[in-house]
Amino acid sequence: MNADHSEKEKTGRMSPTDNELMEAVRDGRVEKLAVLFERYQTMLYNFFLRLTGNRAASEDLVQEVFVRVLKYRAGYLGDSRFNVWLFQIARNAHIDHLRKQKPALSLDGQFVEVPSHEPQPDTAYENDREAELVRRALDRLPVQKREILVLFRFQNLKLREIAELMGVQVGTVKAQVHRALKDLSRIYLELQGGNVS
Amino acid sequence: MTCERTQEKFADYLTGDLDEKGRSEVQKHLLDCSACREDLENLTVVWAKLGVLPEEQPGSAVRSRFYAMLEDYKAAQPVGSKSRWTDWFTFRRPAFAASFSAFLLLLGVGAGWFLTGARPGGEKYASLSREVQDMRQQVALSLLSKPSASDRIQGVSYSAEVKNPNDTTLAALFKAVDSDPNPNVRLAALDALYLFRDRPGVRETLVKSLSVQSYPLVQVALIDFLVEVRETRAIEALKKLIDAGELTPEVKKRAEQGLKQITV
Known part of the structure; x- marks a missing residue:
């Protein structure tokens, strides 16, 4: 979901914007955080899932983000977009998570598969195979490159928002996205070559 | 435009955020530069591949x-x-x-x-x-x-x-009791409604549910509920249910027992 678009949509429907809700949370109406939770929990969960490849850890990290939002609510200024502020918190939570992790953990081993309860239709098999390949390629990218791609491709953050989030120039983000995509393309082709049966 | 300047625009090119002028500059460069052309082709493929990753629900x-x-x-x-x-x-x-x-x-x-x-x-x-x-x-x-x-x-x-709970929430619970495809959801909804047993309309609606309920376990739970609250309006419904002869032996036995308990 594009944040800009959704914000406009929300404004159009006269629903409170993310910024209004977070200002209310900051000013003591903490129950308003529930609305922000409902808006962002899936987005944050997928952000963490694509970074960590671990469902349980991603769920813990979503909870950690909202704990931190409450902890740091007084520091919310409302002068930047809420999603940028939220993803700053999410990035920090992920960095702390990485610090706690054992360095020897192999990237391939990080994606903990939960067996599906639904029977797998044959038509879905190829898609699943391809998704698995993309996931493995993404896992093999260095974490900084993976993060920038996830933010850009899946979280629908604009280049200028990512630049603000990371504290760098927009031009730097453009170059980083380009390099990350090139590396991902190379890794994907390598994995694909190794998987041809 | 140099290769470096062109490649800087690839990110916006992929998302469609590049304006008309920028797009034509890139396309013009690509006509003369096979390396950048190949680069962008690869990026476009991997960009599309990323789209196969499904969004998961926590x-x-x-x-x-x-x-x-x-x-x-x-x-x-x-x-x-x-x-x-x-x-x-x-x-x-x-x-x-x-x-x-x-x-x-x-x-x-x-x-x-x-x-x-x-x-x-x-x-x-x-x-x-x-x-x-x-x-x-x-x-x-x-x-x-x-x-x-x-x-x-x-x-x-x-x-x-x-x-x-408001009427919409109660209506959703009644609907779950009557028609949820999963009997566990029906039972859970019935348990939840027990908490609101003193709200107007709850008991009457559950008396009506007796005649539409198809799962034996839920039928027994409904009878238990109505006996527990001593709902006399259930007497007629229970009699009809027993007379219809469509109940399993266990449910029929419980219905007969329940009828006695309510009428005592």
Whole structure:
């Protein structure tokens, strides 16, 4: 979901914007955080899932983000977009998570598969195979490159928002996205070559 | 345009955020530069491949944990008016002891606060509490409409936590009892409705459910419910059910027992 678009949509429907809700949370109406939770929990969960490849850890990290939002609510200024502020918190939570992790953990081993309860239709098999390949390629990218791609491709953050989030120039983000995509393309082709049966 | 300048525009090119001028500059460069052309082709392929990664839904425990955390946080917050009481009696008391006028002032201010200030605080708390309840109901309704049975059970448990559910939430619970494809969801909804058994319409609607209920386990649970609340309007419905002869032996036995218990 594009944040800009959704914000406009929300404004159009006269629903409170993310910024209004977070200002209310900051000013003591903490129950308003529930609305922000409902808006962002899936987005944050997928952000963490694509970074960590671990469902349980991603769920813990979503909870950690909202704990931190409450902890740091007084520091919310409302002068930047809420999603940028939220993803700053999410990035920090992920960095702390990485610090706690054992360095020897192999990237391939990080994606903990939960067996599906639904029977797998044959038509879905190829898609699943391809998704698995993309996931493995993404896992093999260095974490900084993976993060920038996830933010850009899946979280629908604009280049200028990512630049603000990371504290760098927009031009730097453009170059980083380009390099990350090139590396991902190379890794994907390598994995694909190794998987041809 | 140089290769470097062109490649800088690839990110915007892929998302379609490049303006007309930028796009034509890139396309012009690509006509003359096979390396950049190949580069962009590869990037376009991998960009599309990333789209096959499905968006996943977090487990329902994430929502439960969040709401528990929020409730704990709210409970741990100091109530504004409480600290004002403490402030008055801790810091103003020497003044109260020193002079009668200060005592009167203190008394006046204190009484004024008590009569006027506390009421808006109470209203504010009630309003906050209502908002949390409303939010719970919205979440419950949203979960009750999900395709996954575990989500719907979670929705039932959310609605059970609402102190005074509105008619829409109650209607969703009745619907779950009557027509949810999963008997566990039906049973969970019936349990939740037991909490609201004194609300007008709840018992009558469940008496009607007796005639439409198809799962034996839920039929027994419905009979238990109506016996427990001594619902005399169930007598007729139970008689009809027994006479129709479509019940399993266990349900029929329970219906006959229930009939006796209600009529005693």
